Amino acid sequence: MDPNDPRDDGAARPLAALTELLRRTHLAPPDLLPSAVDDAVVNLRARATIYLADYSHTVLVPMPTAGAAPLPVLPIDTTLAGLAYRTTSTQTTVTSPEPHLWMPIIDGLERLGVLKIVPADAGDLEDPVFLVRCWWFTHYLGHLVSVVDAFGDGIDVIRRQLRRSLSAELIWQLLPPLTSGTDKVLVSGRLEPSATVGGDVFDYALSDDKAQFAILDATGHDLRSGLAAATALAAYRNSRRQGHGLFEQTESIHRAVRDEFGGHMYATGVLGRLDLRSGVLRYLSAGHPPPLLLRGGKVVKSLAQGHRPLLGLDMRSASVAEEALEPDDVVVLYTDGIIEARDEEQQFFGIDRLVDFLEREAAASTPLPEIARRVCRRMMEYQNGVLQDDATILLVQWTTTGQHLLDPVR
Template identity: 75%
Template sequence: MTSLLRRTHMTPPDLLPDAVDEAIVHLGARATVYLADYTQTLLVAMARPSIQPGPNLTIDGTLGGRAYRMLVVQTAVVDGEAQLWMPIIDGVERLGVLKIVVADAGSLEDRAFRRQCWWFAHYLGHLVTVLDTYGDGIDAVRRQHPRTLSAELIWQLLPPLTSGTDKVIVSGRLEPSGSVGGDVFDYALSDTAAEFAILDATGHDLQSGLAAAAALAAYRNARRQGHGLFEQTESIHRAVQDAFEGRMYATGVLGRLDLGSGRLRYLSAGHPSPLLLRAGKIVKTLDAGRRPLLGLDMREGNIAEEMLEPDDTVVLYTDGITEARDEQHQFFGIDRLTDFIEREVSEGTPMPEMVRRVCRRILDHQNGVLQDDATMLLIQWTTTGQAYLEPTR
């Protein structure tokens, strides 16, 4: 880790694989860095100068993909090569996998060696996130498909898709990743609270992206000034109304979860009602706390409250999820969404992977072509910590 720190101190993002090569030899191994593409369908090997990169791996159906999906270390001996596949994470944000090759297959089951590799991969995850802001090298690996201008705008505004503390985990996803228009989400975590919002501006073009950007900026500005949910909502309303003079509007849900008590306060503006997931079942629709659409000349509304139990999850989504239509014009619907989530929970699927699978299922329902943006955001409250997310099993 010291070698990796020293080597990356003044390193551009595209030379990260070289730094990994130099550092991993101290563990008696060699390694290949694979990063997940933005569609979360492929693991793409980072190229090294004069060395041909390995082939891309599918996230579904490969050993490396399983390590990524389930946050579980994978081992194998393939053609005499002893391999350890270690998830690369930044906090709880999945970024890819590190393929580690050792000379002695016995090292694969050495707990001390695996622990060292986990710390190495975890620190590598931090480096990937930091170095990504310095240039386009890491983005070039992950961007396997072109983006529209609107999608470029939205992606630059998003927080990490997954984040968490020992009291809460938040995970979200936008589809289609290359042409999303007016959907956006945001959150802010502290030791005492999790604040969050999901917003959906009308349309699917650059104007939608601009409206979503204005709404998000207004939300962050009000939140960071310490304003409550009602003031945050009114700030979004005024920003959209002033900027677009009634030509655009947005729906949204804003909330604040007290991490000490589980008290959830929320307000919904013309948006699909959140779902409450408890003990593996959708037990309730959170349909109180309503107000009109943001950007229209109507401001009345009220804030609702719900007391969560430990390990409850609040499920937020845009109408592009439930109103996705197949070739027979059948909506995906709330019942399919509920059944899918409950099945994934029963199978022990980690929350970030469940979000990925839901969005992939929506794409499959529409044969890979969405008629509307499909966005999901999950917030889980816990009093027992997130130790199970450490990929050491």
């Protein structure tokens, strides 16, 4: 369809835009995604530019189109584009020389970046129909970004603003999407330093009736630590996928670390299983900092009952604990790199500062993935950008309402 055809009433434009994007990306490598978007968005009578969040979630990096002039990187914390990303909401600029909107690029619930859309007619920015059409286009684009990222480096080289260590390369290939969810649960995790993380890893598996999750921290933060974390994660997934319970999953991790590293490496961790029908959480901690329970904007307790010794060390005793959650409760799992972060005076960040930070963000109704991002940013600031240890956080929320905070058209 020719969008300039005077007989065009606009009804077929969204389908034409989506169809063109699908056709152009069917056999296209990742680096040709910008040109495919250019051709497709013409059907909406607009131009568009893709910006992707870097792996540290500090800047939005433009994805270049062949022959186009280079564009600047945009800070996430101080720009309108960053606001669209942080709040997963559409932001509009009508007074600049080039009126445009910023729309978050999301795959499912995972934030990937933003799309700058410049309509041919600035009046379209006031048209709710145009905004909905742009949302559908951007929503589909988010799925495509994840799909094409799997078979090329074109997306990765844009998002990778720092050189990675071998251990970080290994860990990042093992991670699930940083944010995901269903109509009953939300999960979001982050780890820092993104380019040199060594022994921290997390995982989860969601189904209609349960959410299973784990956070693991292997000794050190070098390649050997990464190998130990990878071994622990593989053992966890293998046991979980065989339908084993928390005790069996934990023992599988223990045996794998012990047998592969001969007692020279160990790991800490927390494993959990949340019944999404009843809200009953079963958990087990192996030498790891106890999770926090965030309820009604307040941290009401530490979950410190279920425990066993370090993974890789023979068991003396073990127990699985239960906790009854209330709707919208958030379980906060973290590694010791969070609370043991040190400032210039060698003062620990500590559990009290973490609790205060979580409560302030919850009181502000900050979306779950943004809380995770801000915790890690706070850690980096506290240590002047240099972490002495890996710092990882995993948030699990039992909710049927928190999802609306991640809806770009709410």
